[in-house]
Amino acid sequence: MGAIGGEELMKWEKMQGVSGREEKILVLVRLRPLSEKESASNEVADWECINDTTILYRNTLREGSTFPSAYSFDKVFRGDCSTRQVYEEGAQTIALSVVSGINSSIFAYGQTSSGKTYTMVGITEYTVADIFDYIQRHDERAFVLKFSAIEIYNEAVRDLLSTDNTPLRLLDDPERGTIVEKVTEETLRDWNHFQELLSICEAQRQIGETLLNERSSRSHQIIKLTIESSAREFLGKGNSTTLAASVNFIDLAGSERASQALSAGARLKEGCHINRSLLTLGTVIRKLSKGKHGHINYRDSKLTRILQPCLGGNARTAIICTLSPARSHVEQTRNTLLFACCAKEVTTKAQVNVVMSDKALVKHLQKELARLESELKSPTPASSTSDYAALLRKKDLRIEKMEKEIRELTKQRDLAESRIQDLLRMIGNEQNSRQASISDHPRSHGEDMWDDDCSVSESSVADLGYPNVGVRKFENPHYDDGDGDGRSYPEDHSLSDGTLSPLSTGKQLVRSHFSQRQADSAVGTAEDADDYCKEVRCIEMEESSKDKNSESHALRTGRNEETLALNVSRDGDGAGQEMMSTPVNANREAMEAGMMSSGRLKLTRSWSCRADLMTDSIESTPLNWFEREFPGRPEGLRRKLPLLTYDANARSLSRNDSQSSIGTASIDEQQAKGAKTSADVEITSIQTFVAGLKQMAKLDYEKQLVDGHDQETGPTVDKFGKDVQDVGVDPILPALEAPLDWPLEFERQQRTIIELWHTCNVSLVHRTYFFLLFKGDPTDSIYLGVELRRLSFLKESFSRGNQILENGRSLTLASSMKALRREREMLSKLLQKRFSEEERKRLFQRWGIALDSKRRRLQLVNQLWGNTNDTNHIIESAAIVAKLIRFVERGRALKEMFGLSFASPHARRRSFNWKNKKAILL
Numbered sequence: 001m002g003a004i005g006g007e008e009l010m011k012w013e014k015m016q017g018v019s020g021r022e023e024k025i026l027v028l029v030r031l032r033p034l035s036e037k038e039s040a041s042n043e044v045a046d047w048e049c050i051n052d053t054t055i056l057y058r059n060t061l062r063e064g065s066t067f068p069s070a071y072s073f074d075k076v077f078r079g080d081c082s083t084r085q086v087y088e089e090g091a092q093t094i095a096l097s098v099v100s101g102i103n104s105s106i107f108a109y110g111q112t113s114s115g116k117t118y119t120m121v122g123i124t125e126y127t128v129a130d131i132f133d134y135i136q137r138h139d140e141r142a143f144v145l146k147f148s149a150i151e152i153y154n155e156a157v158r159d160l161l162s163t164d165n166t167p168l169r170l171l172d173d174p175e176r177g178t179i180v181e182k183v184t185e186e187t188l189r190d191w192n193h194f195q196e197l198l199s200i201c202e203a204q205r206q207i208g209e210t211l212l213n214e215r216s217s218r219s220h221q222i223i224k225l226t227i228e229s230s231a232r233e234f235l236g237k238g239n240s241t242t243l244a245a246s247v248n249f250i251d252l253a254g255s256e257r258a259s260q261a262l263s264a265g266a267r268l269k270e271g272c273h274i275n276r277s278l279l280t281l282g283t284v285i286r287k288l289s290k291g292k293h294g295h296i297n298y299r300d301s302k303l304t305r306i307l308q309p310c311l312g313g314n315a316r317t318a319i320i321c322t323l324s325p326a327r328s329h330v331e332q333t334r335n336t337l338l339f340a341c342c343a344k345e346v347t348t349k350a351q352v353n354v355v356m357s358d359k360a361l362v363k364h365l366q367k368e369l370a371r372l373e374s375e376l377k378s379p380t381p382a383s384s385t386s387d388y389a390a391l392l393r394k395k396d397l398r399i400e401k402m403e404k405e406i407r408e409l410t411k412q413r414d415l416a417e418s419r420i421q422d423l424l425r426m427i428g429n430e431q432n433s434r435q436a437s438i439s440d441h442p443r444s445h446g447e448d449m450w451d452d453d454c455s456v457s458e459s460s461v462a463d464l465g466y467p468n469v470g471v472r473k474f475e476n477p478h479y480d481d482g483d484g485d486g487r488s489y490p491e492d493h494s495l496s497d498g499t500l501s502p503l504s505t506g507k508q509l510v511r512s513h514f515s516q517r518q519a520d521s522a523v524g525t526a527e528d529a530d531d532y533c534k535e536v537r538c539i540e541m542e543e544s545s546k547d548k549n550s551e552s553h554a555l556r557t558g559r560n561e562e563t564l565a566l567n568v569s570r571d572g573d574g575a576g577q578e579m580m581s582t583p584v585n586a587n588r589e590a591m592e593a594g595m596m597s598s599g600r601l602k603l604t605r606s607w608s609c610r611a612d613l614m615t616d617s618i619e620s621t622p623l624n625w626f627e628r629e630f631p632g633r634p635e636g637l638r639r640k641l642p643l644l645t646y647d648a649n650a651r652s653l654s655r656n657d658s659q660s661s662i663g664t665a666s667i668d669e670q671q672a673k674g675a676k677t678s679a680d681v682e683i684t685s686i687q688t689f690v691a692g693l694k695q696m697a698k699l700d701y702e703k704q705l706v707d708g709h710d711q712e713t714g715p716t717v718d719k720f721g722k723d724v725q726d727v728g729v730d731p732i733l734p735a736l737e738a739p740l741d742w743p744l745e746f747e748r749q750q751r752t753i754i755e756l757w758h759t760c761n762v763s764l765v766h767r768t769y770f771f772l773l774f775k776g777d778p779t780d781s782i783y784l785g786v787e788l789r790r791l792s793f794l795k796e797s798f799s800r801g802n803q804i805l806e807n808g809r810s811l812t813l814a815s816s817m818k819a820l821r822r823e824r825e826m827l828s829k830l831l832q833k834r835f836s837e838e839e840r841k842r843l844f845q846r847w848g849i850a851l852d853s854k855r856r857r858l859q860l861v862n863q864l865w866g867n868t869n870d871t872n873h874i875i876e877s878a879a880i881v882a883k884l885i886r887f888v889e890r891g892r893a894l895k896e897m898f899g900l901s902f903a904s905p906h907a908r909r910r911s912f913n914w915k916n917k918k919a920i921l922l
């Protein structure tokens with residue numbers, strides 16, 4: 001017996017119209033309703049299917065903080081859709097291909113309790129019922145149906161139709177690929193027999209569960225139905241042609257994180273295996289979604305070995321991703337959707353599987369030989385068939401492309417519509433809150449002036465790269481710069497050092513929800529009024545003493561920072577090499593340089609040394625926690641770097657400049673010469689920031705590797721004091737690759753990060769660097785992912801009241817707040833230095849700070865980064881901090897210089913995988 005092509009095959013191909021053609025995996029998404037338990041605990045449903053193909057995340061919209069995330073698939077099913085609907089409108093065509101000799105598979109993927117089993121039970125039953133129906137209507141053919149069922153649990157394969165619990169082995173069959181050894185195959189007689197077999201499987205499963213504890217949601221179950229059919233007229237005549245194909249129903253294990261379900265010991269091992277199978281499945285899907293080039297690691301798990309033909313091979317495949325709408329499951333839901341996004345890019349190439357008796361095969365081969373001989377004798381013109389076929393393929397591709405475009409445009413339209421609705425809602429809210437703030441706020445007089453005297457016009461914010469949410473063009477005559485020429489402030493924002501004012505966006509000044517923000521910010525953003533007053537008093541007392549402190553530190557170290565700043569040579573990298581360095585960096589680098597060879601321990605000491613040196617300013621903000629993870633300056637930074645000089649004509653911090661998507665550190669001449677102040681000392685250098693970032697990404701990557709490969713060694717405790725199993729064990733590594741709808745996803749992640757920075761009291765300098773460096777390049781996804789995980793971890797630890805122990809120092813919510821306050825004090829001092837009196841005056845006016853009030857600088861700094869919902873506030877905050885720390889945007893150079901992005905966009909796309917990422921990071 002053997003598979004053949006030829007005339008018979010052509011006949012079946014014609015019949016099916018799909019055989020031998022590549023087609024994408026069909027991806028269906030099913031949202032279940034909130035369960036009774038979830039409803040009882042007042043859970044909120046955050047996901048909504050806005051049409052037949054798009055699902056939308058709504059939570060952040062309701063809070064008015066971030067934009068919705070929309071995901072589109074072949075079909076999405078709302079909570080009130082029945083399984084029959086999912087079958088008929090989704091899986092049916094794929095599943096029933098099997099009766100025409102085409103292999104097919106239906107998967108259910110999703111977190112525990114999302115509805116996988118609920119869905120698959122129905123899909124299996126409906127398919128079998130349709131198959132029986134088909135058989136009855138095709139009398140001319142004889143059918144044999146075979147049923148088998150296996151379970152993969154802890155990488156052991158078990159036969160669910162057998163009472164023998166001995167694990168089955170996988171064998172490599174040259175013709176059939178990987179097969180399960182000795183699996184029971186029952187000939188399926190009728191509907192009752194089918195139900196009977198299902199019951200046996202269920203009973204076996206339950207026995208397994210009793211023995212091993214709740215294993216059903218942790219095992220993968222595969223029910224396989226094989227159909228062989230032959231034309232009755234040839235039966236028994238030795239030349240019969242048989243179609244043989246299988247349909248697989250795969251109920252995967254819950255894809256939730258191990259940390260949520262596992263504790264230790266056997267359960268942890270269980271989790272490792274689940275993750276191994278799902279991780280491999282995720283990796284395989286991810287690789288396949290980028291094309292079938294290179295090695296695909298099917299053999300890394302039993303699941304992918306068995307399912308290899310369904311994943312990019314000879315089968316038609318549908319994946320049903322099941323989702324819970326509950327807010328508490330949002331992370332898992334996102335992971336499932338990211339998996340689904342990858343899956344929809346995977347193509348398979350199903351063929352009609354025809355098997356012949358030996359006699360028929362010989363006959364067929366003889367015929368084929370004769371045909372080829374005659375072709376050789378009289379070759380047909382080169383054009384004809386093959387040309388037509390090529391033309392047809394081209395047309396098909398064009399149609400496919402146009403269909404894709406239509407889908408994309410429809411998605412954009414739906415999204416735009418939904419945004420308009422949200423906008424209208426937000427405008428309504430804004431009006432309400434403005435009313436409230438005007439009447440309630442003590443500074444409502446200023447507000448009135450603003451609203452009355454400003455000519456405010458709606459402006460397109462497309463220029464800014466941000467959605468148009470309540471943004472207004474800002475043309476305030478109060479900003480006349482007073483030079484008598486009548487020019488208003490927005491037209492001339494030159495600051496004393498020649499840069500443009502952060503208040504200018506480069507094209508037009510924009511501002512959103514001003515009244516709201518002014519009302520919020522006049523009393524400080526994050527702290528309550530009491531804290532604020534205390535802080536002001538504290539500054540009053542410290543103001544004079546701080547500079548003295550730093551002077552005495554300088555004396556104690558005995559270091560000549562000017563020399564260090566200009567010429568720091570590194571052992572082992574050649575003497576006399578110059579490093580770009582601020583005085584403080586030079587100081588830090590000098591310490592690191594001596595300790596480089598001995599690695600982390602020594603560097604840690606250098607940090608504690610720095611801690612002694614410094615006035616403990618932003619010491620324990622999460623930024624510094626992040627920095628201290630940095631075990632040594634990466635290789636790339638040891639090479640000679642050009643001294644970046646401050647460019648007086650540098651471009652403004654404009655979100656509009658597509659060329660200058662990356663910021664860079666600048667060091668003005670004065671700084672390079674070593675003239676520094678105590679405030680300068682506190683600033684985290686851009687190099688350190690980038691180096692830390694790279695290191696975090698690397699550690700994060702390594703952690704993923706540990707999760708993926710170190711499965712037999714049990715839990716190891718990572719640097720955060722957490723089980724490595726707890727972190728980043730998602731089967732697919734979502735945040736570390738740019739998803740397909742990256743611009744949208746970038747916007748969403750950036751919003752979340754901004755929120756988390758606020759929640760976790762992350763250093764403002766860090767926020768600014770990060771915000772200005774990562775503006776949506778696809779490779780930024782790595783760093784956004786790392787930052788998101790880091791911040792989520794921080795938030796989680798803070799919310800549990802945990803302290804994070806590091807290098808003998810602890811970081812808690814309270815300590816991070818304190819450190820942030822200190823950083824603000826430091827920045828408020830810099831405000832005096834970096835902005836002229838006139839500029840400060842404008843800033844105060846603009847930020848609603850009374851010119852006769854006390855501690856105006858601190859008031860201003862306290863407002864920075866506080867209004868996380870307001871895009872323009874964030875842009876302006878970043879611009880102000882950037883100016884304070886002398887961070888000037890200057891094109892892509894910096895990112896590339898620091899090795900954050902080496903490859904050309906083209907090359908990156910081609911080689912966007914983990915290995916390459918690691919190379920980039922190292």
Ligand SMILES: Nc1ncnc2c1ncn2[C@@H]1O[C@H](COP(=O)(O)OP(=O)(O)OP(=O)(O)O)[C@@H](O)[C@H]1O
Binds near residue numbers: 116117119218254
């Ligand atoms: N679409 C739906 N409509 C109504 N109820 C549903 C739906 N989907 C799931 N449920 C209910 O939710 C619960 C969990 O569903 P189910 O057992 O199918 O989840 P699962 O994803 O298979 O979980 P596990 O991974 O643990 O096996 C069940 O009580 C089921 O009846």
